[in-house]
Amino acid sequence: MTDTEKQHDLVVRGLTREFPSGTGTLSILRGIDMTLDRGEAVAVTGPSGSGKSTFLYVVGVLDEPTGGSVEILGTDPFGLDRKGQAAFRNEHVGFVFQDHHLLPQCTVLENVLLPTLPGPGAGPEQVDRAKGLLDQVGLSERLEHRPAELSGGERQRVAVCRALVNEPELLLADEPTGNLDQDTAEVVGSLLLDLAKAHGTLLICVTHSLELANRFPKRVDLQEGTFVEVLTTAAQGSPAAAESGGE
Ligand code: ADP
Ligand code: MG
Secondary structure, eight states: OOHHHHTSSEEEEEEEEEEEETTEEEEEEEEEEEEEOTTOEEEEEOOTTSSHHHHHHHHTTSSOOSEEEEEETTBOGGGSOHHHHHHHHHHHEEEEOTTOOOOTTSOHHHHHHGGGTTTTOSOHHHHHHHHHHHHHTTOGGGTTOOGGGSOHHHHHHHHHHHHHTTOOSEEEEESTTTTSOHHHHHHHHHHHHHHHHHHTOEEEEEOSOHHHHTTSSEEEEEETTEEEEEOOHHHHTOHHHHHHHTO
16 A cells, blocks of 8 residues: 555555355455545445445445455454444444434434444433434424434434434445435435535445436446446536536
């Protein structure tokens, strides 16, 4: 690794992930490279089954790579034991899943506080932060509601707050707007981009929505196991991008 690479907050080099299958080996990720710094956001697109979730899970230290290297904030998380990995994940990584994964029996506030439990627990500071985030997404009147009492977009906003409650440096979102109508998807997309920018977070967002992807300054398309860079309208700074990005 060169000195220039060391300066990046996220460095992925030659990442591979294979899965054994009945008929041999499935080579899903075949040498992925990515560098990202805090405050930067990238959209990952690609056909269904191309390995987008696989990539996100590896970068989120929820799955181990077959080869290559991942360095997050100067640490190789795969050099840690399982307990160390869990602690690292909890401290540095926030995950927004497509189907939100909220606990139905818990209130909105309790759901947002869940990631604080393995750490110092939900003290006044954590509760304040959770309430502050929920306020930012317009849900301060819904703290005691259960997920079933919320709309899809509201649930997804709760999931975004939960991913941010430990103030992770790395925020990973797996098709966070996949189950939402277009307007709600736009709100959740803006929320991710705005919060990531405000908190100086590294944001990687998998999406099949070209509309959402085009609002990111950077987009990579997963094709046959490697990333191909695609110029987004936001990056081009075209008038069309400015119009649709300003909503
Ligand atoms: P995407 O998110 O782009 O739709 P995935 O990353 O979920 O794609 O999956 C990519 C490919 O890897 C699929 O063919 C899937 O079946 C395969 N795959 C994912 N996880 C596993 C696993 N644990 N074991 C075997 N194959 C897997
Ligand atoms: Mg997926």
